[in-house]
Amino acid sequence: MQHATGLLLDERQAEIRRRLAASDRVIAGDLAQEFQVSEDTIRRDLRELAAAGQCIRVYGGALPVPTPDLPLSERYRANIERKRRLAMAMAGFAERGMTIFLDAGSTNLAAAHLLPDNLDLTVATHAPHIAAAVLDRPGLRLFMIGGKVDAKVGAAIGSQSLKELERLNPDMAFIGACAIDGAAGVSAFDADDAEFKRLLTQQSRIRLVAAINEKIGTAAPYPVLPLSAFDHVVIEKDLDSAKKASLSISEPALVSA
Amino acid sequence: MQHATGLLLDERQAEIRRRLAASDRVIAGDLAQEFQVSEDTIRRDLRELAAAGQCIRVYGGALPVPTPDLPLSERYRANIERKRRLAMAMAGFAERGMTIFLDAGSTNLAAAHLLPDNLDLTVATHAPHIAAAVLDRPGLRLFMIGGKVDAKVGAAIGSQSLKELERLNPDMAFIGACAIDGAAGVSAFDADDAEFKRLLTQQSRIRLVAAINEKIGTAAPYPVLPLSAFDHVVIEKDLDSAKKASLSISEPALVSA
DNA sequence: TTTAAACGTGCATAAACGTTCATAAACAGG
DNA sequence: CCTGTTTATGAACGTTTATGCACGTTTAAA
Numbered sequence: 001m002q003h004a005t006g007l008l009l010d011e012r013q014a015e016i017r018r019r020l021a022a023s024d025r026v027i028a029g030d031l032a033q034e035f036q037v038s039e040d041t042i043r044r045d046l047r048e049l050a051a052a053g054q055c056i057r058v059y060g061g062a063l064p065v066p067t068p069d070l071p072l073s074e075r076y077r078a079n080i081e082r083k084r085r086l087a088m089a090m091a092g093f094a095e096r097g098m099t100i101f102l103d104a105g106s107t108n109l110a111a112a113h114l115l116p117d118n119l120d121l122t123v124a125t126h127a128p129h130i131a132a133a134v135l136d137r138p139g140l141r142l143f144m145i146g147g148k149v150d151a152k153v154g155a156a157i158g159s160q161s162l163k164e165l166e167r168l169n170p171d172m173a174f175i176g177a178c179a180i181d182g183a184a185g186v187s188a189f190d191a192d193d194a195e196f197k198r199l200l201t202q203q204s205r206i207r208l209v210a211a212i213n214e215k216i217g218t219a220a221p222y223p224v225l226p227l228s229a230f231d232h233v234v235i236e237k238d239l240d241s242a243k244k245a246s247l248s249i250s251e252p253a254l255v256s257a
Numbered sequence: 258m259q260h261a262t263g264l265l266l267d268e269r270q271a272e273i274r275r276r277l278a279a280s281d282r283v284i285a286g287d288l289a290q291e292f293q294v295s296e297d298t299i300r301r302d303l304r305e306l307a308a309a310g311q312c313i314r315v316y317g318g319a320l321p322v323p324t325p326d327l328p329l330s331e332r333y334r335a336n337i338e339r340k341r342r343l344a345m346a347m348a349g350f351a352e353r354g355m356t357i358f359l360d361a362g363s364t365n366l367a368a369a370h371l372l373p374d375n376l377d378l379t380v381a382t383h384a385p386h387i388a389a390a391v392l393d394r395p396g397l398r399l400f401m402i403g404g405k406v407d408a409k410v411g412a413a414i415g416s417q418s419l420k421e422l423e424r425l426n427p428d429m430a431f432i433g434a435c436a437i438d439g440a441a442g443v444s445a446f447d448a449d450d451a452e453f454k455r456l457l458t459q460q461s462r463i464r465l466v467a468a469i470n471e472k473i474g475t476a477a478p479y480p481v482l483p484l485s486a487f488d489h490v491v492i493e494k495d496l497d498s499a500k501k502a503s504l505s506i507s508e509p510a511l512v513s514a
Numbered sequence: 515t516t517t518a519a520a521c522g523t524g525c526a527t528a529a530a531c532g533t534t535c536a537t538a539a540a541c542a543g544g
Numbered sequence: 545c546c547t548g549t550t551t552a553t554g555a556a557c558g559t560t561t562a563t564g565c566a567c568g569t570t571t572a573a574a
Contacts (some may be wrong), residue, residue, distance in 0.1 A: 008282060009562070010315045028520080038564055043521070059520065059571060118281070128392050128401060131385035135408060144385060144413050146403030146421055151392060156401050164403055164421075266552065285530075295554055300531070316530065316561060 007035060013045050020055050020064040021133075022087070022113035024080040027061040080106065082236060086210040087111035089234050089257030090174050093208060096120055098171040099143070101200060102130050104155035104193075105176030107210050109133060115140065124170055126196070127155040143168070150190065157192040165199055173204035175230070177211040182246045184219040185226035194222035201225055210234035210257075216243050269294070270302050277312050277321040284318040336469055337363065339493060343467040344368035346491050346514035347431050350465060351376055355428040356400070358457060359387050361412035361450075362433030364467050366390060372397065381427055383453070384412040400425070407447065414449040422456055430461035432487070434468040439503045441476040442483035451479035458482055467491035467514075473500050 007015070012035050019026050028046065032039040050057040055064060087110035094100060096119045102108040104127040112130045115121060117139025125131050126145035134142045145168070147161030175197055178188045186209055188194035201207050207230045216239060227233060227249055234255045235244070247254065269292055276283050285303065289296040307314040313322060344367035351357060353376045359365040361384040369387045372378060374396025382388050383402035391399045402425070404418030432454055435445045443466055445451035458464050464487045473496060484490060484506055491512045492501070504511065 008284075008315050008317045008320075010313075010320060011282060039520080040522095040565080041563060044563085047522090126401075126403075128385055128388035128399070131406070132389040135385050135406060135411060138408070142385070142406040142408070144383075144401065144403040144406050146383075146401040146413070146418075149388065149392060149399040149401050151395070151399070154392060156403070161403075296530080297532095297555080298553060301553085304532090 009045075012037070013049060016045060016049065016062075017054055018113060020049075020062065022110050023064075023084040025058075025061055025063050026055075029060075031061075080110065082212050083107040084110045084114070085257045086212065086234050086236065087114050089255055090208050090210055091115050093172060093206065093232070094119055094121060095171075098122070099124060099168075101125065101168075101170040101173040101204060102127070102134075103174060103176040103197060103200065104130070104153055107212075108174050108176055111174055112137070124168060125155075126157070126161055126165075129154060150192065153190055153193045155193075155196075157190070157196045161196060162199055165196065165203060168203060170200075170204045172206040172208065173200050175201060175207065175209040175224075177209050177215055177224075179215050179218040179220040180209070180211045180227070180233070180247070181217055181219045182227065182248045184223060185229075186224040187220040188222045188224055189220045191222050194224050197224045201229055206231050208232045208234060212236060213239050213243075217246060266302075270306060273302055273306065273319075274311055277306075277319065282318055282320050283312075286317075288318075337367070339469055340364040341367045341371070342514045343469065343491050343493065344371050346512055347465050347467055348372050350429060350463065350489070351378060352428075353377055355379070356381060356425075358382065358425075358427040358430040358461060359384070359391075360431055360433040360454060360457065361387070361410055364469075365431050365433055368431055369394070381425060382412075383414070383418055383422075386411060407449065410447055410450045412450075412453075414447070414453045418453060419456055422453065422460060425460060427457075427461045429463040429465065430457050432458060432464065432466040432481075434466050434472055434481075436475040436477040437466070437468045437473050437484070437490070437504070438476045439474075439484065439505045441480065443481040443487075444477040445479045445481055446477045448479050451481050454481045458486055463488050465489045465491060469493060470496050470500075474503060 016026060016031060028039050028042045032042045046055065046057055046062045049055045050062065053065065055062040083106050086107050091111055091114045094115055099122040102111055102123055102125045109130050112123065112133040115123065117137055122141040122143060123134045124143040124145065128149065131142060131144050134140050145156055145161050145164045147156035147164065148158045149156045177186045180186055188197060209230045213236050216235065227247060232253055232255050233247065233249060234257055237256045273283060273288065285296055285299045288299045303312065303314055303319045306312045307319065310322065312319040340363050343364050347368055348371045351372055356379040359368055359380055359382045366387050369380065369390040372380065374394055379398040379400060380391045381400040381402065382391065385406065388399060388401050391397050402413055402418050402421045404413035404421065405415045406413045434443045437443055445454060466487045470493050473492065484504060489510055489512050490504065490506060491514055494513045
């Protein structure tokens, strides 16, 4: 009846669980098309996952189980679906054997869930939430930058962290932008965070930065680097063309997701 | 009955094990065709491998076991309630302004949730899961030890982590014991983990170690330190008196929770 | 209120499954 | 060289499981 080459049931449900962890919803129809099975089958999967307490069934798809909303994790929940798309585009740049640094931020937390686990990747990060997510992915190796952790930024920043970062040269870095502007470049809300991002970018071979629409055309108090310092700037597909033009960059450096 | 050209049973099963390690799954039908045996035979192989804990049987084939051991998040769920009681007792030792190091382990993860948030505490740890939990507690400051993170231990261990630990002198350390014995002292399943625990204990002013009943009277391959090196050994109230006596320590060094 | 999409249920079907038995090679002991 | 035993396998049989489809119901949005 089924797959010569398709996914086994358990694999399919495991993949759905991963999606739920990375985004804030799944849609039955999309899953059906993606896994090449009928929607009935997907609905059955979602019903079973819901019965096991792994998701919450809703009309049209399912939601992840609500985690007790805490300060930081709350921020992480906002606009997850859009950030997941950005993260997916960034994850697409991963190549076998790379060491990839994930900066703090919810887009990169999504990336931690989405990075392929069969490419022998090493993930480095200074953000505990991201580290915890990576540690739960059997196919990924983890390197952690330590130091004094800033609760607002959600990552280890400051002099000790910088010193540890100096001894690391990632193949690729995913920078989380607090603000992006064609003229002001990338900027951050915290001085130490900005300095960390700057050093991180300089230490890395391939530099990616991503931002949702709201952050484009804005500037924060602490400049990081001009846009020209990055190999790829990942933005949403539907960014209005005026703002897109204001960045003064074009494909392939500009990536729409 | 088997063909001169075909593989022996052991060879076939070894090959299946190799496939499971290399890929994410095996499919019974494919294996049957490839080895030129009936699917019944493959199913028998998979059943035997599954019985030996070498794979996970699913409809249509088999999946590799998530990790050599249980997944970390699974291990964290076992005996939560009992570990929470131990953690509560340890948390009771916290005093205003202290810097407390939380070693890896589920008991200390519970402690991260239970430490009072009105004592101006700083928590240090090398375990991402614990760091993430602490970061979600507004009243706690966090210091993270970095380095290569061992997925089995669930924490950063190894030379770089040791070097960072050298520059830290916690007021108190909660050590997670893999095994405790009156004669053998505290021991661990991983060499680097044992060395980290040893240095951590030596660097700390007040040293606590906790263990659930199952770990008392057992020894692991890598010794950490004798029980005399600890200020308090926290055990469960209902530990049987023979084992309790075998530890050769008494109150107030011995704490029952 | 209307309407189309999403839903659950029951059913049919074929694949996958476990069990039992038969066969024949491999083995052990005399 | 016999003879009985063990072992790996495949075949036969009935059972379970995963899936898609049909059909009537519910839902949410227009």
